[in-house]
Amino acid sequence: MNITGKTLIAGVMGWPVAHSRSPQLHGFWLKYYGIDGAYIPLPVDPKNLATALSALPAMGFRGANLTVPHKQAGFNFLDDVDSAAEHIGAVNTIIVGPGGRLRGINTDAYGFIENIKDGAPDLAFNAGKILILGAGGAARAVCVALLEAGATDIVLCNRSRARAEALAARLTASHAKIICADWASRTERLDGAKLVVNTTSLGMVGQPPLEIDLSALAGDAVVNDIVYTPLETQLLVQARAKGCIAIDGLGMLLHQARPAFAQWFGVDPAVTPELRRHVLTLNSDSMS
Numbered sequence: 271m272n273i274t275g276k277t278l279i280a281g282v283m284g285w286p287v288a289h290s291r292s293p294q295l296h297g298f299w300l301k302y303y304g305i306d307g308a309y310i311p312l313p314v315d316p317k318n319l320a321t322a323l324s325a326l327p328a329m330g331f332r333g334a335n336l337t338v339p340h341k342q343a344g345f346n347f348l349d350d351v352d353s354a355a356e357h358i359g360a361v362n363t364i365i366v367g368p369g370g371r372l373r374g375i376n377t378d379a380y381g382f383i384e385n386i387k388d389g390a391p392d393l394a395f396n397a398g399k400i401l402i403l404g405a406g407g408a409a410r411a412v413c414v415a416l417l418e419a420g421a422t423d424i425v426l427c428n429r430s431r432a433r434a435e436a437l438a439a440r441l442t443a444s445h446a447k448i449i450c451a452d453w454a455s456r457t458e459r460l461d462g463a464k465l466v467v468n469t470t471s472l473g474m475v476g477q478p479p480l481e482i483d484l485s486a487l488a489g490d491a492v493v494n495d496i497v498y499t500p501l502e503t504q505l506l507v508q509a510r511a512k513g514c515i516a517i518d519g520l521g522m523l524l525h526q527a528r529p530a531f532a533q534w535f536g537v538d539p540a541v542t543p544e545l546r547r548h549v550l551t552l553n554s555d556s557m558s
């Protein structure tokens with residue numbers, strides 16, 4: 271890489287930030303498209319977030335991603351945010367605009383939908399029940415995405431029912447029925463579901479398994495796991511064994527990066543098998 275005074279620069283702010291795979295992801299695209307750009311990890315202590323954000327335009331950055339723990343705090347220091355960020359309650363991408371204005375957007379919902387469309391192009395989001403396991407930050411982005419895509423029937427199934435109810439109350443959708451179900455009923459709730467999404471951390475390396483029996487699930491349902499370490503979770507293995515379309519979580523990570531790259535570097539990049547292989551060859555620490 272040959273960095274010059276004309277190089278377009280972006281980065282990712284996190285604390286810690288070493289685990290982020292965004293530098294490898296954006297780095298792959300910059301090289302692939304032959305763009306004079308650089309994308310760097312920016313370790314930013316939470317107490318310095320305001321200073322670091324205001325330095326982006328001052329130092330000529332195109333923008334930055336925000337990762338843990340800055341996704342909520344970032345809201346306080348931006349000039350404006352898009353509706354996805356507002357609904358999700360988190361900002362994952364910052365774009366430096368004219369006059370140094372800082373615009374915050376959230377691309378997680380976009381990444382989720384693009385991943386599902388890649389894996390199940392014929393799935394109609396408004397054609398039946400969608401079961402979401404979990405009610406944390408990831409579930410919020412998934413629900414916002416699904417409602418935006420026209421979903422009309424969502425069941426939120428979470429260990430802490432109060433958290434599911436709080437999420438349902440936050441989601442504004444006049445056209446959709448959103449109900450909450452007990453965690454213990456997750457297996458029965460599969461009956462009639464067209465799409466099942468695991469947004470919990472269960473099944474991830476180092477976490478307990480997701481215990482669920484897919485017997486009640488139709489063979490033409492689509493199953494997606496947000497977890498991508500491992501790539502092939504037990505949930506996806508079970509779903510494939512039933513003949514269901516099983517979609518792993520890596521695509522969401524890759525697709526959510528596209529709008530940011532397009533804004534900063536001027537090219538809408540493609541998610542390709544080559545990119546997937548590149549990200550998968552990173553060592554396991556980088557994938558956590």
Ligand code: ATR
Pocket residue numbers: 403404405406407408409428429430431433469470471472478
């Ligand atoms: P994220 O931002 O990645 O969604 P989170 O907000 O911590 O992370 O949410 C984690 C989700 O996994 C929650 O839905 C959590 O359930 P609770 O709301 O009841 O905590 C779920 N989860 C984590 N460990 C779990 C477990 N052992 N059994 C069931 N659900 C679990």
